[in-house]
Structure formats: C-alpha cells, structure tokens
Amino acid sequence: MKNAILDRSAKYEKKVVRFLRDIVAIPSFSTEEEKVVERIGSEMADLGYDEVRTDALGSVIGRIGNGPKTILFDSHIDTVGVGDPAAWAHDPVRGKVTGGSVWGRGTSDNKGGLASMVYGGRIIRDLALDAGFTVLVVGSVMEEDCDGLPYRSLVEEDGTRPDFVCLGESTGLKIYRGHRGRMEMKVTVKGKSCHASAPERGVNAVYAMAPVVAGIEKLNRRLKKDAELGKGTIAVSKIECRTPSLNAVPDRAVIYLDRRLTAGETKRSALAEVRKVVGAKGKVEILRYERPSYKGHVLPVEKYYPTWKLPEGHPLVQAGVDAYRELFRRRPRIGFWTFSTNGVYTMGTAKIPTIGFGPSEEKFAHSTGDRCPVDHLVKSAAFYAALPRSLRGRVKGK
Numbered sequence: 001m002k003n004a005i006l007d008r009s010a011k012y013e014k015k016v017v018r019f020l021r022d023i024v025a026i027p028s029f030s031t032e033e034e035k036v037v038e039r040i041g042s043e044m045a046d047l048g049y050d051e052v053r054t055d056a057l058g059s060v061i062g063r064i065g066n067g068p069k070t071i072l073f074d075s076h077i078d079t080v081g082v083g084d085p086a087a088w089a090h091d092p093v094r095g096k097v098t099g100g101s102v103w104g105r106g107t108s109d110n111k112g113g114l115a116s117m118v119y120g121g122r123i124i125r126d127l128a129l130d131a132g133f134t135v136l137v138v139g140s141v142m143e144e145d146c147d148g149l150p151y152r153s154l155v156e157e158d159g160t161r162p163d164f165v166c167l168g169e170s171t172g173l174k175i176y177r178g179h180r181g182r183m184e185m186k187v188t189v190k191g192k193s194c195h196a197s198a199p200e201r202g203v204n205a206v207y208a209m210a211p212v213v214a215g216i217e218k219l220n221r222r223l224k225k226d227a228e229l230g231k232g233t234i235a236v237s238k239i240e241c242r243t244p245s246l247n248a249v250p251d252r253a254v255i256y257l258d259r260r261l262t263a264g265e266t267k268r269s270a271l272a273e274v275r276k277v278v279g280a281k282g283k284v285e286i287l288r289y290e291r292p293s294y295k296g297h298v299l300p301v302e303k304y305y306p307t308w309k310l311p312e313g314h315p316l317v318q319a320g321v322d323a324y325r326e327l328f329r330r331r332p333r334i335g336f337w338t339f340s341t342n343g344v345y346t347m348g349t350a351k352i353p354t355i356g357f358g359p360s361e362e363k364f365a366h367s368t369g370d371r372c373p374v375d376h377l378v379k380s381a382a383f384y385a386a387l388p389r390s391l392r393g394r395v396k397g398k
Helices: 002-011 013-024 034-046 107-126 149-157 205-221 267-281 315-328 374-395
Strands: 051-054 060-064 069-076 101-103 133-140 164-167 181-190 233-242 252-261 282-286 354-356 371-373
Touching: 002 013, 002 107, 002 315, 002 374, 013 034, 013 101, 013 107, 013 374, 034 051, 034 060, 034 107, 034 133, 060 107, 069 107, 069 374, 101 107, 101 374, 107 133, 107 371, 107 374, 133 149, 133 374, 164 374, 181 205, 181 267, 205 233, 205 252, 205 267, 205 282, 233 267, 252 267, 267 282, 315 354, 315 374, 371 374
Parallel strands: 069 133, 069 164, 164 354
Antiparallel strands: 051 060, 060 133, 101 371, 181 252, 181 282, 233 252
C-alpha cells in the first residue's frame, strides 16, 4: 500500500501544482473568499468527491466515504494582504513555479496545505483508504481574522463534529501537536483635554498611558515558561489617542495588546496581570470579533484562543508517526507551532484530538518570500492519504 500511495501522489504532482497556482491567483483575504471557494469546490467535484457543500459561514467541505468515524483535514483558504508588491521577487498572485517551489501569497499559509489535502482525498478515493471513516476535507474561511471561528461555526451551528482533526498549516513535514494560545486586549486611559499652550490645565492621556506601556514591557520579562511550548509573551501592538486638534492635549489613549499564553496560563490569569499593571488608571477589555463572512453571516466571539497540547502518546499522534514512517522509512520529528491555528477551537475548546502536518515552513508565512516546495506538496498528499489507514489500526476496538 505504501508504494501505491507514493505512486499516486507522484502521479498527481503536476495537477496539485496547477491547482495551487490557480487558487493562489485568486485573492482571498478574510471575508472575501467566495471566488476561491467556488474554485476549490469545482476541483473537489471533478475529483469525484461524494459531496461538496459550504456551511453557513462559507467554508467549503468535501466528503469522501460514510464511515462511523470522521477524520477532518483542514486548511484555511484566506490570506493576509500582500503589502508592497515591489518588495516581492515574484508576483504575489501569479503562483510562479521556480527553484522547485510555487511562490505567492498563501502558498505556505495555507493554500499549499489545502491543495495537498484535496489530492490526498482523491488518493484515498482511488485506493479505497476510507474504510471505517468519513473523510472531510475543509477549506476554512476567516482563520487569519479569527482563528477557530470556522470550526465554532461548523461544530456548533452546522452540527458537524469530527472525531479527529489534521491541520495543514506549515510544519515543514513535521508532526505538530499544539501551540500557545493567545488573547487580544485593549487598554483605555482617559485624560482631560485643554489647549496645548497650557498643558497644565488638563490631563494628558498619553502621559498617563506611558507608565502602563513600560509596565507591559516589564510584565513580558516575567511571564511563565513551558518546556515544550516555550514562554508566554505580551506586546503592545498598536497605540492611538483622541485629541480635538494638534494644538490640544489628548483626552483618551488606547493601546492594543497581543498576549501569547503558554501552558498553565489562562484568560483569567492574563487579565489579572494586565489589570494589576493598569491599576486605577484605565480599563482593560478583551476584544470581540463581529465581522460578517462573505455570506453575510455573523458569529460574534471573544478574541480569546486557548492553549492546547495533545499528548505525544495519543493514538492520533502515533498514527501520524506510523503513516510517516511507513511512507518515508524514517521517524518524523514532532513539535509545536510558534503561531496560532484553528486548533484553538478543535482541540483547545472542543477537545477534538488534533494534530498538524503541512507543506512549507512557518518562516515563509506572511512574508514576501511566501513559497511552498513542490516535493512538500507531493509528500503531504501521500501523508494525508495514509493517515486514515494508520489511524484505523490505532483506534481499532477502542
């Protein structure tokens, strides 16, 4: 079976590359994914998926098989912006193939994973590897804006709750089993405006915020550290103020905080730490996400995303090890992401066993060097095809 899977993945190399180039050429920023959803859905239909549909939020879902256990393969299809096109060596929306890689915005994060998953599904169908499983391949929307949101919609609104999840975010062909959580917070400090020619008549909100900013910097140095996930962090990511004019003292200052949560840190503890820094000077809030999807659907959520870590001995992790070792004749490296993924909901909130395996490297994500090696696409498609069979051997009788 190993040789059959590898032969099929090699056979589909040109088609996977073509498909990835096609979807890279369709800009799909968060909440603007409709056209790329249509292109992905047509590819799934052409490849013989048993069902292709979209959910209320707009994620595209392809199904193969109808077994009692469900394994879901996820790659988000929205991307960040391209920034300055002149800073790119290659057109960011062309999908140029050079140096053994496909280049362009989203190739590493996360359209390369999606292309491999779609063709991994075809290999599963070709070789009848879905026995005992319903296999779902999902191109999820709005992850860059609000990670986990597409699965809050799919699980809680659509009623689709898989038994296992494999994320296609970049891992460099390693098996990942978790990452730090995160929060987005806002601190508001009020002052009293007056004419800037006599600042002593008012209270400058920017000056009042200055010790808060310094306190946040000091807080970052003493946050907890985990041997596997690394250290928690906090950073001021944006600062703004309100003033009647450039000749007036500001009456309000606001900072926004990016908080990364390592193991043992919680929403409650993180809020308490910031409130201690701010004291009576201002108000601390967790931000909310309420943007409508391209379908017009709104699913309001708090911007808190839990830390998660699946034990290395879990059957899903070990099934991934089995699949990789059978295909490539060596043991895979196992690790954790630095960034955040949809796993904040699937494992962090819903407690659905989740792993990650994807083409390309984290370092290319959101960069002007965004690329995905062609050989990673082929190997990833083979891994996705092999995983259900390996998992069946691990969960049989459980």
